[in-house]
Structure formats: structure tokens, C-alpha cells
Amino acid sequence: MNDKIITRFAPSPTGFMHIGSIRTALFAYLYARKNHGDFILRIEDTDKSREVTGAIEHIQESLEWLGISWDYGPNKPGPFGSCIQSDRLDSYRKYARVLIDKGLAYPDPYTAEELDVFRQQAKDAKKPFLYRLHRPESFAEWDGTKALRLKVPEIKRYTWHDEVRGELSAGEEMLDDIILIKADGYPTYNFAHIIDDLEMGVTHIMRGDEFISSTPKFLSIYDALGIPYPKFVTLPPILKDDKSKKLGKRDGAKDILDYREDGYLPETMLNFLALIGWNPATEQEFFSLTELTEAFSIDHIQKSGGVFNSEKLLWMNKRYLDKLSIEDFIEYLKPAVAETISKLPLFDEETYHRLLPTIRERTHLRQAVKNEFEAGEYDWVFKDIDLDTKILAWKNDSGLSDVLPRLEKLINILETTDFSSPEAIKEAVWPYAEEIGRGEVLWPMRVAITGREKSPDPFNSAYIMGKPQTLERLKKACAKIV
């Protein structure tokens, strides 16, 4: 026996990878990497009816996007064989046989209708449904056409150790003759994951706390088979905003790749997800995947559920966006630019590049930028403006008669000004603004250039438009007043 740590992430290929799943994958990955162990990606495709084509690729793409790599996976069989459960039916049959031979598994003689009646009876009696109370006296030979059930080896209270929760226990009510192999020949999750974990040498099972209550059922299978338990690592749930329940697909939980589409960076998602249900026990809040691997440890996994706080996610994305090189930022924005401002009449690369720092300063998310582009927030840069002279006047200024001489003076100043940076423009205009009043000068300047009441500051606006355009707009504003 070796003591190598082996963890796995075992999604079913249903075409959807929500953040809860990803967080589970991440923790399992981190723990394996931290301990120089193996991380296995196993596909649990034993329910043919729920399977979605392309889902396996989708799962892999999601993990790859985040930089979560696996040692064995659907594309990479291990010494134990395939990582896809539907390829492993022989194993399940083999162990099913073991249980049958031990007298601990038997075919289920009932029809679905009969079971429904039992279930209803239990419900009416306000009791949990227990199949084993209806266990047949004698068993026929299993011919594979009926579901194969476990005969619970011992009805007892189970107590076990969880690496996060400590000692857990559950009563006899949680033990039942669960189905091992379905009538269609495929194993259930309950059975298959145990066989696979055994054959793959999985040492630590990370999974959500919804599995706590079924753990006694699993334990009875381990016992029936006479195999050792792995370590159980229960992860806390990720909850909806209102804390009402676990974040699920029908509560608006998004697929991880939808976050990519919106413009969240993989670094953001990784960092943020790691901090729901785990903490470094320090005040550090930014972690790369490598740093997470370094810092990760099971004893700082949280017991209680955590709300997915999308506002904080947005904030964190801004922090990561700030770290991007200008080239990477241009690349990042491309999908938003392509369909929007790039089609405007005055669009040109140079102007766009002068605009970039301003966009960047304001940007938390690409999708938000795209929305702004579509709403025309930056149209003043790439389109002639239709200035409404009424908004040129500053606050309680006496009116446009004051604005005109100020704009003329600004034109005067700017004609001899170097437009090489916003700072240079500021330096040229500042003394005059101080002399007359900042608002009185800078407000009309900015509005004349942008045509908007809300926009970037006058120096940046002038810089972005460039000298000729800026002067032209100021002159046009003057002409319009007269």
C-alpha cells in the first residue's frame, strides 16, 4: 500500500457545470496538488436518460479554462482503466457478483407501481420509506432483468468520522436495501462510486453536505463488501442570495462558462470560489491557483453554507482586470468592441487606444462595457455630437452669455497646447480654471466636447478626442450659442 493522496471530481454529463460543482472540483484538485497526489476526473454517466451530448467536452473545457488539470480523465485512462463509468460495467458486475455470492444482494421482485404504493403508505403514515420492510422472504436468482438490491448486512446506528464535520452519526432509519444495479444494467451512483473509488485508489472523497444523510447507506456497502472506508470530506453548500437554499440551476445558477462569456476572468472565479467555504486563516484575499495550492488545507474548510455574493465577485473581477497588461485588456474587450463602437463613423484605432485607460478605469466586467457601448455611452467619441447648449451652463451660472467668452478663451489656450497627455492639457487649462472658477470653466469645456452631462473629465475627454476635434467641438459650441 502507498499513502499517496488521490482525489476525484465526478460529475455527471448533464451539460451544466454550476459553481457549486466547480468549487467541489477545485477543493479536490487543491488537496491533491497540495499533497503531490493525483486528481482524477471521472464521468458518472450511468443515467442514460439525463445524458447530454457534448457534456463531457463541456466539463473539460470548464476545468481547463480555470487551469484545473487532471492526472486521469475521460481522455486519459489510468492503470485502473477508463474514467468513464459506462466503460466500467464489468467492474460493477464483478462486485455485484461478490455481494450476490455472499447473500447480500438480491433481485427486486416488485413493479414500479407496487413500489409507489409502498411509498405512499409510508408517506400517509408520516414515516420514512424503507424498502427493507418489504424485503421478500426468499430471493430468486438474479438474471439481470430486474434491479439488484443490497441486503443491508447489519441494521444499526452508524457513526463515522468526517474530516470537516468531525464525528457524524445516523440512525437505522437511514439504512435501506438500496439499488446497486438498475434494471437497465447500469449501476446506481450509490454503488458505482464506491467501486470506482476502490479501484482508483481514491483516498479522500470531497462532496457536498447533501451526501451526509446517505453516507450510512454507503457505509453499509463498504461493510458488505468488506472494504475500507475512504476519508470523507464534506463541503458546505453554496447558497442563494437570500440564503433560502442551495444555489441550483433553477434559481438562476449559471454555468461556469457563462461567467466567462460575461467577462469574468478565470483568476477571479478561482479566487472567489476558493473563498466560499474555505479561508486561509490570514487576511490575504488574493490568491493565484498556485498560491491556493500552497495555502489550502482541510482544517480551514467551513462547516456552514455560504452565500454566493455576486457584488463581491464583480469587485474582485475589477481587481484582476487592473492587473491585465494593456494588450491583454484590448484582447479582453474585443468581443464587446466588435459589434458596437467599432462600427461608428469616427472609429479609429488611435482614438480607441486613447480611450482605453478611461474605459479600463471604469470597467468591472466586459458585459457591462458592452451594455454601455450599446447604450451609446461612448458615442460622443466616435460620432459627431448634437450639442444641447442648455446644458453648457454651470449650476446657477447666469446663462450662456457667460459661457461664450470662457469657451473662446479655452480655444485660445488649447490652440497652443500640447495634447500629448491628459496631464499636459490640464496643466495648460488649470490656471484659467482657477482664476474664473473650476466649475465655471471645466463644466462647459467638458460638455462642449462630449455633449453629455455625465462623462469622463474634461482633460481626458479632450485628450481622447485629440486636438483638432477638440477645437472643432469647442468652436461649434460657440457658434451654436451665438
Added chain:
RNA sequence: GGUCCCAUCGUCUAAUGGUUAGGACAGCAGGUUUUCAUCCUGCAAAUCGGGGUUCGAUUCCCCGUGGGAUCACCA
């Protein structure tokens, strides 16, 4: 209904018997070159309730309360 799990600012969390209960997001107030945004500074904000144990409980135990999970030929 049975069984099980959980419980620190609105949210993510730190403090594993001794702290003015710390940090971050959000909020509010100021400030940085007029507006919006960004950024900076500051403020406000929590140990679910009741019993124990202890010199001392956020921390340990019990009982409540609240929330969650589970009781499939789904995983």
C-alpha cells in the same frame, strides 16, 4: 413526518477559554482636478435565545429557536 447537519456584522469570514470580537464586499460620510465613474480616508455594523461547566466563554455541554439536507431503478 422521521433522520441528520449547520448557526460571528446585510454578505464572505478571522479569533479553536482571556482581543477595544479583526479583515473584505455592500452601505453611509468626507476627500482627490467641475459631473458620472475610479481611487483614497473615515464611520456604522455581528457572537440566535436560555441554561450550565469555568476565575473567565464566540469558543466546551444541554435545551430551545431558526435555517438547510435527505427519505428515487438522479447523481
